[in-house]
Amino acid sequence: MALLETVAAPCAVAMELEASVRLFGGKRRLVERVRDEASALGVTQLSWAPTSLAALALARAGRSNGFAAPLADVLDALPLDALSAVAAHRATLARLGCTTLGQVRALPRGGVSRRFDAALLAALDQAYGLRPEAHRWVELPDTFAVRLELMARVELAPALLFGARRLLLQMCGWLAARHAGVTAFTLRWWHDAMRSKAAGEGGELTVRTAQPTRDVEHLTRLLAEHLAHVVLSAAVGDVQLLALEVCPLAPPSLSLLPEPRQTGENLALVLERIAARLGPERVLRPLLCEDHRAEWMTHWQPASAPVARSSNQQGVDIPQPGFVLAQPLRLALRDHRPLYQGVLQLLAGPHRVEGGWWDRTVADGQPATRHVARDYWVALSEHAGVLWVFQTRLDDEQIAWFLHGMPAAADPPIPLVAAIPAAPAIPDYAELRCLSNFSFLRGASQPEELVERACQLGYTALALSDECSMAGAVRAHVAAKEHAMPLILGSQFQVAVDEAHAGPDEVAPPLASPVPLPTTPFVLTVLACNLNGWGNLCQFITRLRRASPKGTYRLVVSDLHASELADCVVIASPPRSATQAQLMSLCRWLQAGFAG
Numbered sequence: 044m045a046l047l048e049t050v051a052a053p054c055a056v057a058m059e060l061e062a063s064v065r066l067f068g069g070k071r072r073l074v075e076r077v078r079d080e081a082s083a084l085g086v087t088q089l090s091w092a093p094t095s096l097a098a099l100a101l102a103r104a105g106r107s108n109g110f111a112a113p114l115a116d117v118l119d120a121l122p123l124d125a126l127s128a129v130a131a132h133r134a135t136l137a138r139l140g141c142t143t144l145g146q147v148r149a150l151p152r153g154g155v156s157r158r159f160d161a162a163l164l165a166a167l168d169q170a171y172g173l174r175p176e177a178h179r180w181v182e183l184p185d186t187f188a189v190r191l192e193l194m195a196r197v198e199l200a201p202a203l204l205f206g207a208r209r210l211l212l213q214m215c216g217w218l219a220a221r222h223a224g225v226t227a228f229t230l231r232w233w234h235d236a237m238r239s240k241a242a243g244e245g246g247e248l249t250v251r252t253a254q255p256t257r258d259v260e261h262l263t264r265l266l267a268e269h270l271a272h273v274v275l276s277a278a279v280g281d282v283q284l285l286a287l288e289v290c291p292l293a294p295p296s297l298s299l300l301p302e303p304r305q306t307g308e309n310l311a312l313v314l315e316r317i318a319a320r321l322g323p324e325r326v327l328r329p330l331l332c333e334d335h336r337a338e339w340m341t342h343w344q345p346a347s348a349p350v351a352r353s354s355n356q357q358g359v360d361i362p363q364p365g366f367v368l369a370q371p372l373r374l375a376l377r378d379h380r381p382l383y384q385g386v387l388q389l390l391a392g393p394h395r396v397e398g399g400w401w402d403r404t405v406a407d408g409q410p411a412t413r414h415v416a417r418d419y420w421v422a423l424s425e426h427a428g429v430l431w432v433f434q435t436r437l438d439d440e441q442i443a444w445f446l447h448g449m450p451a452a453a454d455p456p457i458p459l460v461a462a463i464p465a466a467p468a469i470p471d472y473a474e475l476r477c478l479s480n481f482s483f484l485r486g487a488s489q490p491e492e493l494v495e496r497a498c499q500l501g502y503t504a505l506a507l508s509d510e511c512s513m514a515g516a517v518r519a520h521v522a523a524k525e526h527a528m529p530l531i532l533g534s535q536f537q538v539a540v541d542e543a544h545a546g547p548d549e550v551a552p553p554l555a556s557p558v559p560l561p562t563t564p565f566v567l568t569v570l571a572c573n574l575n576g577w578g579n580l581c582q583f584i585t586r587l588r589r590a591s592p593k594g595t596y597r598l599v600v601s602d603l604h605a606s607e608l609a610d611c612v613v614i615a616s617p618p619r620s621a622t623q624a625q626l627m628s629l630c631r632w633l634q635a636g637f638a639g
Contacts, residue, residue, distance in 0.1 A: 055099050055102065057095035057098065057099070057178065058077075059095070060073065074089075074091065077089060088102040088103075088105065088107075089102070089107060090102040090106060090107050090108075090109065091107070091108065091109055091110070092109025092110070092114065092117070093109065093110070093114055093172055094114070094169060094170055094171075094172050094176060095176055095178070096126065096166060096169050096170035096176065097109055097114060097117070097118055097170045097171070097172075099125075099126075100118060100121050100125035100126050100144070100170060101117070101121070101125075103124065103125045104121050104122065104125050114171060114172060115145075115171060118144050118145070118170060118171060119143060119144055119145025119148065120143060120144075120145065121143060121144050122142065122143060122144075123136060123137075123141070123142065123143070123144065123147070125144060126144065126166050126167070126170060127166070128162045128163050128165070128166035128167075129144065129147060129163055129166065129167070131163075132159055132163060135158075135159075144167070144170075147163075147167070148167055148171070152164065183217060183220055183221065184217075186285075186286065187213075187214050187217050187218075187284070187285065187286040187289075188283065188284070188285045188286075189210050189213055189214070189283065189284055190281060190282070190283040191206050191209065191210055191281065191282050191283070191284075192280065192281050193206050193279065193280055193281065193282065194206075196235055196278040196279065196280055197275075197278065197279045197280075198275060198278050198279075199275065200270045200271070200273035200274065200275050201267065201270050201271055203230070203232060203270060203279060203282055204263065204266060204267050204270060206282050207230055207263075207266060207270075207282055207284065208259075208263050210230075210282065210283075210284035211259050211262050211263055211266070211284065212259055213284075214228065214257075214284055214286055215257045215258075215259045215262070217286075218257040218286070218289070218292070219257055221289070222291065222292065222293065222294070223255070223257070223289050223290060223291055223292050224254075224255025224256050224257045224289070224290055224291075224292030225252070225255065225256065225257065225262075225286050225287075225288065225289055225290075226251060226252050226253075226254070226255050226256075226288040226289075226290055227249060227250070227251045227252070227287040227288040228249070228250055228262075228284060228285060228286050228287055229247050229248065229249045229250075229284070229285045229287055230247065230248045230250070230266065230282060230283070230284055231245060231246070231247040231282065231283040231284075231285070232245050232246055232247070232275075232279040232281065232282045232283075233245040233279065233280060233281040233282075233283075234275075234276065234277040234278065234279060234280070235277060235278040235279070235280045236280075238276075238277035238278070239277065241276070242276035242277035243276060245279070246273075246275075246276070248266075248269055248270070248273060249287070250262075250265055250266055250269055250319075251288075252265070252315060253311060253315060253346075253348065254311060255290040255291075255292045256292070256312075257292065258312075261312050261315075261316075264316050265315060265316055265319055268316055268319035268320045269319050271320070271483070314326060314328070314346035315346070317346075317487060318345065318346050320487065323345040323346070323348075324345065326345065326346040327343040327344060327345060327346060328343070328344060328345075328346045329341045329342070329343055330342045330343070330344055334398075335396050335398060336396060336398065336399055336413070336415055337364065337367050337396075337447060337448070338367070339399075339402070339413070364431040364447065364448030364449055365448070365449060366448050366449045367447060367448040368446065368447060368448055371433070371445035371446065371447045372445060372446040372447075373443060373444070373445050374387075374432065374443075374444040374445060374446055376444065381422070381432060381444035383422075383424050383427055383430060383432075383446055384424050384425065384426040384427045385424055385425040385426055385427075386425075387422040387423065387424055387430065387432065388422060388423040388424075389420045389421075389422050390420075390421045390422060390423055390429075391420065391421040392418065392419055392420030392421060393418035393419060393420055393434070394418070394419040394420075395417075395418055395419075396415065396416075396417050396418075396419060396433075397415065397416045397417070398414070398415070399412060399413040399414040399415050400412050400414045402414075415435070416435060416436065417433040417434065417435045418433060418434045418435070419431065419432070419433045419447075420432050420433065420434070428449070429449060430446055430448075430449060431446075431447050431448045431449060432444055432445060432446050432447060433445055433447055471503045472501075472502055472503065473502055473503045473504035473505065473506070473529075473531075474497065474502060474504075474505050474506060475506040475508070475531070475533075475568065475570065475614065476506070476508055476535065476568050476614070476616070477493055477497075477505055477506055477507050477508060478508070478509055478510070478535070479493055479507060479509055479515040479519070480515075481509045481512055481514040481515040482509045482510045482512065482535075485510065486509070489515075489518065490507055490515035490516075490518040490519035490522065491518050491519065491521070491522035493505065493507070493519070494519055494522035494523050494526055494528055494530070495522060495526060497528060498526040498527075498528050502528070503529065504528070504529040504530070504531055505519075505523070505528060505529070505530055505531065506530075506531035506532070506533050506568075506570055507519045507530065507531070507532060507533070508532075508533040508534050508535045508568050508569075508570065509534060509535065510534070510535045510536070510537070511534060511535070511536055511584055511587060511588065511596045512534065512584070513532070513534065513580075513581060513584065516532050519532075520532075531570050531571070532570070532571050532577060532580075533568060533569050533570035533571060533580065533611075534568075534569055534580060534584060535566055535567065535568050535569075536566070536567045536568075536569070536587075536596075536598050537564070537566060537598065538564060538565050538566070538567045538598050538599070538600055538603070538615075539564050539597070539598065539599050539600070540560070540561060540562055540563065540564055540599065540600055541560065541599055541600060541601055558631055558632050558635040558636070559628055559631070559632070560600045560601065560628075560632060561600055561625065561628050561629040561632050562624075562625050562628055563617055563618065563621045563622075563625040563626075563628075563629065564618065565615050565616055565617045565618070565621075565629060566615070566616040567598075567603075567613060567614070567615055567616075568613065568614040568615075568616065569583070569608055569611050569612070569613050569614075570611060570612045570613075570614070571610070571611055572610045572611060572612060573610050575609065575610045576608075576609065576610030576611040579607060579608055579609050579610060579611060580608065580611055582607070583607050583608060586607075600632075603636070605636045605637050608637075613633070613637050615629055615633055617629055
């Protein structure tokens with residue numbers, strides 16, 4: 044595929060695809076793919092014809108297919124404005140009675156060449172395929188920095204993603220042409236001219252990735268997570284995207300044989316997206332360190348940080364613990380033998396671990412080292428099973444035993460665990476309180492990901508119940524239809540108690556209902572049973588949203604009426620701290636108002 048820029052119209056792009064149509068599955072599939080991907084870049088008209096100028100003329104005339112009839116018949120009916128070289132002489136040609144390209148083409152060539160410039164006949168001949176076309180190749184810039192004026196002023200940072208995605212598509216195309224990937228890019232924005240002086244001219248946001256990538260979907264999700272934490276000081280009118288760190292990225296090598304289809308999302312991409320939402324300090328990954336001391340064999344670092352290349356060091360051929368206590372537990376002794384749920388029987392050892400004099404730290408304001416000198420043993424407890432213990436000498440020269448963990452692999456001479464009977468089959472299960480990422484700061488997965496995972500786990504049904512929202516219903520419905528998964532639509536609400544009846548154990552006096560109102564806050568899950576219940580639930584959400592400031596809602600017990608949620612099933616989830624009196628009050632209220 045060759046990317047060409049027409050001289051006559053710099054805003055139009057021509058692609059020569061005749062030699063590579065077969066690689067895209069034929070002309071029909073190629074046209075569908077170009078139409079789907081070009082719409083995201085702001086392309087308003089897509090046309091195709093045997094020549095590039097003919098395709099340009101059809102695009103200006105609002106027509107698409109140049110192969111429906113002979114090329115001459117298609118072009119003859121187009122107006123003069125379809126070709127720039129002809130449109131330059133529109134006034135003169137109109138006085139001659141010419142209004143279409145066919146009428147201009149019918150004029151004597153000798154008279155046209157003497158009266159007009161040579162560009163008119165050359166453009167006509169190239170458009171009709173009578174003269175070869177020569178184009179200037181587009182040369183990609185060495186750096187990527189593109190600015191875009193938004194269609195309207197944006198006041199919320201997440202709304203910047205609409206314009207930023209268009210820039211991301213252009214950046215990924217630029218990276219693909221250079222066989223490169225990006226590890227850092229910056230999104231800048233400029234505030235509107237009618238802003239306060241304290242707001243400043245604008246701001247910027249830098250996003251970094253652990254590995255070079257040009258996956259537009261991953262970069263879009265990553266940018267969306269970062270924009271969710273940004274608060275704009277004023278309305279934004281322009282955005283700019285810059286590629287800061289560009290690295291070579293070779294495409295994956297393909298095989299002639301069918302490759303296994305990858306299911307799910309890459310773990311590194313998922314960790315980057317979660318770290319962008321929760322913060323890099325809250326998403327950590329373990330790294331093995333070359334250290335014989337069990338406490339410092341593992342180092343935790345942010346998941347988004349690059350992973351150092353392993354040295355392929357061979358492990359020691361001794362039993363190692365799969366679970367290590369945060370602090371070794373000192374054991375009692377009986378006749379100089381360690382005790383832990385009985386006297387321990389030493390099975391294997393000792394294994395000497397000594398070192399750490401180089402590891403310096405500060406303890407109680409004084410410099411110290413983490414030097415250890417231990418003799419490790421694999422021990423057997425009558426009730427606790429296989430344990431990992433060590434013997435060491437304390438500062439007062441006293442010998443002490445400590446429990447440090449449980450080994451991951453051991454080969455004791457006696458059986459440690461009796462045969463465990465097979466577990467019964469898991470009964471049918473349906474998740475009725477599932478939150479997607481449309482419940483901000485509570486859910487982390489897309490609705491379609493939840494449906495796919497529920498199908499993998501064998502759920503009989505899935506209920507998507509975001510908090511006071513139906514935003515994910517369409518995506519979940521499409522995914523559920525694709526995976527043949529029964530889908531239940533609903534919503535969750537945080538229900539507060541009336542301030543006058545919020546005592547910890549007292550029973551609220553009856554108001555409009557003969558049954559006392561609950562005295563503890565709870566989460567109310569409402570599931571629609573049919574189309575009428577769906578409509579009632581949507582009206583209920585609309586009422587709550589319209590009665591509160593934008594982005595919030597408030598629901599108290601006294602505002603709940605069973606008539607509003609007809610054909611719906613409700614589930615009340617009280618807090619763990621609720622007392623028995625509060626639970627009974629909630630149950631009586633549910634039974635009186637929503638039974639049936």
